Amino acid sequence: MGFFSKLFKGPEIDMAKSEANAKKMRALFNEAVEDGDGYRLLFGYTEDVSRFNYGFVHGSKTKIGNLIVGWNEATETIAAVPTVPDLSGRGDAVFYRRSEILKAYRNKYPTDAFVIYPDRKGYLAINAYDWLDDENLYVYVSQEAELAAFTDFFMNRFAKK
Numbered sequence: 001m002g003f004f005s006k007l008f009k010g011p012e013i014d015m016a017k018s019e020a021n022a023k024k025m026r027a028l029f030n031e032a033v034e035d036g037d038g039y040r041l042l043f044g045y046t047e048d049v050s051r052f053n054y055g056f057v058h059g060s061k062t063k064i065g066n067l068i069v070g071w072n073e074a075t076e077t078i079a080a081v082p083t084v085p086d087l088s089g090r091g092d093a094v095f096y097r098r099s100e101i102l103k104a105y106r107n108k109y110p111t112d113a114f115v116i117y118p119d120r121k122g123y124l125a126i127n128a129y130d131w132l133d134d135e136n137l138y139v140y141v142s143q144e145a146e147l148a149a150f151t152d153f154f155m156n157r158f159a160k161k
Contacts, residue, residue: 013131018142024087025139029068032081032093039070039079042146043139044128066138069126071153078158080124085139096124104159114154
């Protein structure tokens with residue numbers, strides 16, 4: 001590996017820590033969702049915290065709600081479980097079933113977010129990345145494959161206008 005490729009690669013991911021956090025995410029999600037093993041999981045966050053329990057919101061200047069996002073391809077359902085960055089607690093799951101939502105789309109501007117409108121009164125914007133390293137705000141987890149699978153599911157099976 002050359003000098004420049006090392007320079008631009010970014011920090012190394014601690015896979016042991018990432019996998020341990022993925023296991024904690026699975027345990028919390030399965031506590032909140034009855035058939036939790038039927039869902040694939042992704043860690044995300046939202047700035048639309050009004051729909052979630054404020055006890056599980058970590059705030060700085062903007063209030064950020066951490067979410068464990070599960071999706072079930074067979075039922076075309078997304079479940080969002082609010083949590084805290086150290087995965088020490090969770091709120092109740094909120095379910096978004098494709099047949100029951102008003103619209104859903106991927107918003108590229110100003111943020112890259114998956115936006116779901118369950119009705120005319122509110123929305124959920126899920127921000128997710130291949131991995132996050134600010135442990136004060138987010139769960140430390142590598143999820144490149146999960147993000148690709150969720151993006152495919154959302155764009156090809158879940159999104160609607």
